[in-house]
Amino acid sequence: MRTILPLTDIFERENDYVLISDVPGAKKEGLTIDVDKNILTFKAEVDLNGKKTIYKEFEDKFVYERSFRLGNDINKDKIKAKLENGVLAIVLPKSEEAKPKKIKIE
Amino acid sequence: MWLIPDVKVIEKELNNLYNEMDSFLENKIREYSISLLPVNVYEDDNNDVKVVVPISGVDKNKINVEYKNNSLYIGVEKTKDVKDCKLLREERFEGKLERIIELKDIDPDTIKANYENGVLTITMKKKEGLVKKIAIE
Numbered sequence: 001m002r003t004i005l006p007l008t009d010i011f012e013r014e015n016d017y018v019l020i021s022d023v024p025g026a027k028k029e030g031l032t033i034d035v036d037k038n039i040l041t042f043k044a045e046v047d048l049n050g051k052k053t054i055y056k057e058f059e060d061k062f063v064y065e066r067s068f069r070l071g072n073d074i075n076k077d078k079i080k081a082k083l084e085n086g087v088l089a090i091v092l093p094k095s096e097e098a099k100p101k102k103i104k105i106e
Numbered sequence: 107m108w109l110i111p112d113v114k115v116i117e118k119e120l121n122n123l124y125n126e127m128d129s130f131l132e133n134k135i136r137e138y139s140i141s142l143l144p145v146n147v148y149e150d151d152n153n154d155v156k157v158v159v160p161i162s163g164v165d166k167n168k169i170n171v172e173y174k175n176n177s178l179y180i181g182v183e184k185t186k187d188v189k190d191c192k193l194l195r196e197e198r199f200e201g202k203l204e205r206i207i208e209l210k211d212i213d214p215d216t217i218k219a220n221y222e223n224g225v226l227t228i229t230m231k232k233k234e235g236l237v238k239k240i241a242i243e
Contacts, residue, residue, distance in 0.1 A: 009198045011191035018191070022198055024160035024224035048225060050148025050156050057144040058160065086162025086224015 001045075002062045006088070015099055017074065017092040023064045024086035031083060033090065035076050041067040042081075042088065073098030143182070143203040155212065155230050161203070162224030169221060171228055173214045178228065180205045 006021040023031075026044035033042040048060040070076065075095045082089045148156045161182055170181040181204040209230075216231040 007197040007199070008195065009186070009188075009193070010195040011188060012194055013191045017194075018188075020186075020188075020198065022162045022224070024162035027223055048146070048158055048160065050146070050158065051150045052148060053146065054149055054155075055145070055147040058146060060146055060158070085164065085221075086160070 002059050003065050004059070004062050005066055006064045008066065015094055017094070019068065019088075019090040019092070021064075021066065021088045021090075022086065023083075023088050026064060026083065026086060026088065028083055031088070033079075033081050035070070035079065038070045038072075039067050040070055040079070040090070040092075041065070042090070044088075142199055143180070143205045145180075145205055145207055147207070147209075153232055155209065155232060157207065157209075157228040157230075159205070159226040159228075160224060161226055163198075164221070164224075164226075166221050169219070169226060171217070171219045171226075173209075173212065173217055173230075176208060176210045176212075178207045178209050178212075178217075180207075180226070180228075182226070 006023050008019055008021040011018045011020070021042070023044055023046075025046040025048050030046075031042070031044040033040070035041075042065070044064045046062055046064065050060075053060075070092065073094050075093045078093045080091045080093075082091075143159060143161060146158045148158065150156060157178060157180075159180060161184065163186075164182050164184050168183040168185070170179070172179040181202065183202045184200055186198060186200045211233045213231045213233050217228060218230070219226065219228045221227075
């Protein structure tokens, strides 16, 4: 099966990083996200095949797959993901040490 | 002796060049938009036509499907809803996309559109009387 690299935006916020990937056709079932050492990988199998193809511009049976190397400033135990309308959002919280700290002025 | 071409000839040549450049750019833009809004067309058991368009992260209200002049018109507007963050990498597209697909002999009253999992599916029936089984004598 063909592998498609989903287009991804990456943002940094005060307390986390956010990966946003376009994965049209991906469903919760069939979506896997795992972190091995410092590599985060997500995969999703997609089948948009109809009965009889009349005209074809895109591959209708494929796998989305993409990996990202995570920095040491990420709390790997608190990674969260959400899939909505074919958009996958993965939130990577910064570790406590990496978060900006406000110093109180006495 | 110098052969000086007629001004009209030069003008014509220049116009040709402009037209070529225009159509080259137009084709490039078309190729690009096809890659952003690709379309597959299928037929199911009942001979119904199914048009499938993968386009993730679009507001349902910003999808426009019309049928006119024997063609299906699909227009979507994709917006990215992010504020107050620092952009580290940007690959995703934002903006308006449209496609026109010629689909003849369709019954416009049967066209239905559905948007789910980032995939726009438009189904329709063929005009009745077009599918005829001919008995072999």
